[in-house]
Amino acid sequence: MDSIMNNATMKAIQIHAYGGPEVLTYEEVPRPIAGPDEVxxxxxxxxxxxxxxxxxRGFADFPESRRPPRPPLPLILGHDVSGIVEAVGPGVIMFQPGDAVYGQTRLGETLAGGTGACIGAYAEYTTTFATNLAPKPATIDHLHAAAVPTAALTAWQALFEYGKLEAGQSVLINGAAGGVGHLAVQLAKARGARVxxxxxxxxxxFLRDIGVDHFIDYTTTPLEQAAHEVDLVLxxxxAKNGDRLLDVLxxxxxxxxxxxxxxxxERAASVSVTISLCLMHPDTAQLSEIGRLIDSGRVRVALEMVVPLWEARQAxxxxxxxxxxxKIVLRVMK
Ligand SMILES: NC(=O)c1ccc[n+]([C@@H]2O[C@H](COP(=O)([O-])OP(=O)(O)OC[C@H]3O[C@@H](n4cnc5c(N)ncnc54)[C@H](OP(=O)(O)O)[C@@H]3O)[C@@H](O)[C@H]2O)c1
Structure with missing residues (x-):
């Protein structure tokens, strides 16, 4: 099986240089094979x-002191995937061919400098560790499922691991309508928090419909004037002026x-506020729990835009x- 797959090709969006959307190139590339513990x-x-x-962009907008190393090129982007298991590598017992799954590719490892070029999800096939995947929520299609993993895991970990949010507490979510924000709103509500x-x-x-208790339009109202005594800010x-978020806590x-x-x-310490930057990590147990919340109807996934794979530039x-x-999603399977 593997030797047949080895010679096979697939369509993918690759980058051969860092730059604007024009570097996203739709082309034929070798199809990957599943290694040990991979699917x-x-x-x-x-x-x-x-x-x-x-x-x-090659992290060009990052301050030089905090710019991550650029991964080797060419590179297939895409952390999030929903799809069907085609084959399993040695050691995989969690899944079998035909299973519908969602989760994350190993691209994060490449970006963290941990491994060589791992393949992303902007492709007809990808490989990833079985432990980066969970069963796809049954009540949503692949387009909605592909929108979930990174945004929902980030929201979950920011709220509950780093933020230690509990039922009855209040959380202010800055950027509430975006990919992470709209899922954070619903996960916090499902936990019993005031949002x-x-x-x-x-x-x-839109935000009131998905459960926001109090809405602040940042274009007309400084948030530090409209919220006080909050337990957690996500x-x-x-960017700039983050200190004003300290005033609402x-x-x-x-x-x-x-x-x-x-x-x-110094200012955070003077008002007894702790600041902890959330760095998302794959977690299949959390992804399964998020899937159950989606299937129970308590978390809905909003799609801003869906385009076919070859139109990744537009996305x-x-x-x-x-x-x-x-979220924005690329449709790969017809
Ligand atoms: N640490 C991690 O592990 C991790 C994981 C995932 C994402 N991230 C990062 O988190 C950020 C957000 O990700 P995302 O996927 O949610 O992005 P996104 O989908 O682009 O959402 C950003 C949202 O912020 C809103 N916004 C823009 N300016 C604002 C302002 N001044 N005040 C309040 N809201 C504002 C935007 O809409 P409106 O302006 O119309 O309200 C938009 O809804 C990105 O920088 C991403 O790279 C980090």
């Missing part, structure tokens, strides 16, 4: 994340950014507008 997936849909265009959502005004009805926006509160922002450690151009409601 070969026939990709039905690939989720698109901000990390994808940050990587494509304050910060987004531009055009998202208000900052999905980052109660003493002993927690600020969990998921991207680089400007926060003063990146749109994504970089930075004002998304929900």
């Amino acid at each position: 070969l997936l026939r990709v039905a849909a690939a989720g698109v994340n901000p990390s994808d265009w940050k990587t494509r 304050i959502g910060v987004a531009s005004g055009r998202h208000e009805a 900052d999905a926006v980052g 109660k003493p002993g509160g927690r600020l969990v950014p998921i991207f680089l922002g400007q926060y003063s450690a 990146h151009e749109h994504g970089e507008s930075q004002h998304l409601r929900g």
Whole structure:
């Protein structure tokens, strides 16, 4: 089987240089094979994340002191996948061919410098560790499932691992309508928290519909004037003026950014706030639990845009507008 697969090819979006969306190239590449503990997936849909265009740009926008090393090229992007198990590698007992699964590729390992070129999900086939996958939620299609893994795991870990959010507490989510934000809103509500959502005004009805208790339009109202005594802030926006988020927290509160922002450690200490940057990691148990919440109807996945694989450039151009409601997904399987 493997030797047949070895000679096979597939269509994929690759980058051969770092740069703008024009470096995303649709081409024929070798089809991967599943190694030990890996699964070969026939990709039905690939989720698109901000990390994808940050990587494509070669992390050019990062401050030099915090710029990650560039992975070797060519590179197939895409952390998130939903698809069908085509074959399993040695040691895999969790899944078998034909299973519908969703989860993450091993691209994160490559970006972290841990391994050589791992293959992403912008392709007809990909390989990943079985432990990066969970059964696809039965009530949603592959397009919606591919939107979930990175955003939902980030939301889950920011809220509950780093943020230690408990039922009855309050959480302010900055960037509430985006990929991470809209799932964080619903996961926090499902946990029994009170949710304050910060987004531009055009998202208000959407956010109230998915459970936001108090909405702040950041284009008209400084959030530090509209929220006080909050237990947890999840900052999905980052960038400048992060210190104003400290003003909405109660003493002993927690600020969990998921991207680089400007926060003063001295100021945080003076108001007894802890700041911990959330770095998402794959977790199949959490992904399974998130799948159960989706199947119970308590978490809904919003799609901003779906385009075919070969139009990945359009997906990146749109994504970089930075004002998304929900996720962008590439349709791979017809
Ligand atoms: N640490 C990790 O492991 C990890 C994991 C995943 C993602 N991330 C990072 O987290 C960030 C968010 O990811 P995402 O997928 O949620 O991005 P996204 O889907 O692009 O969402 C960003 C949201 O922020 C809103 N926004 C923009 N400016 C804002 C402002 N000044 N105040 C409040 N909201 C604002 C946007 O819509 P409106 O302006 O229209 O409201 C949009 O809904 C990205 O930088 C991503 O790279 C980190």
